[in-house]
Amino acid sequence: MATAGRQRGVTRRALLSAAGLATAALAMPMPVRADDPELALVEQLFGSTPVPSERLRLEMPPLFPNGYTVPLAFEVDSPMTAADHVRSVHVVAPHNPLIHVASFHFTPASGRARVSTRVRLAKPQNVIAVAEMSDGSLLMAKTWVVVEINGCG
């Protein structure tokens, strides 16, 4: 598989392919925070705590009738230099039957860490994006999207 930047280990990929929260919890047991299950999910997926940041902007319509093709865009404020750039952005939809949406990999030659695509959502939920920066830090953003038609059936 042709990807730019660092490949994460098999463990994480297997984890991210696993269908649903329960399997993720079994594979990497960590104390689950009852107050914020989404943060707990992201901690389990990435093995560390991402920081909610306005540098990562996740743009999706708050209400969209057709869950089969929901627009999704994100951008990370970053100079995209060799010393300071975005390595990857991962998107998950925790209430989809299969939660991982995509992982996007950048290099300084990307120039701008902005992507626009279209996704399927099964039901109203917070879509979560996590950005992996070149210094190893993790940024997080989420946005609530209501879809009227289940796009995953």
Place this chain on the structure above:
Amino acid sequence: MTTPEPRVRAPSTAAKGETFEIKTLITHQMETGLRFDSAGKPIPRKIIHAFSCRYNGQTVFSVELHEAIAANPYMEFYARADESGTLEFTWQEDGGAVYTTQQTLTVT
């Protein structure tokens, strides 16, 4: 199933150092594996699971796609114009098929 068809919109010229936008699409059903046929049998998963953009041989952008990417996967992203050459776009499908298209870029 009809053959997936890649489409790319990217500039043919750019100024050196300029960041330019690339829009790509490939026609593909992105069968999730979650659907059933009329006889009640599950339809197997068959999706485009990887996409990459190479610029003069160097990967500048790539994606691991999962079932939640919509049919006819659309990707809009950016690249920095460093030198003239070729932009090569590659899509990989479950089962091993690869689809590719290229475009030349002149950097002034």
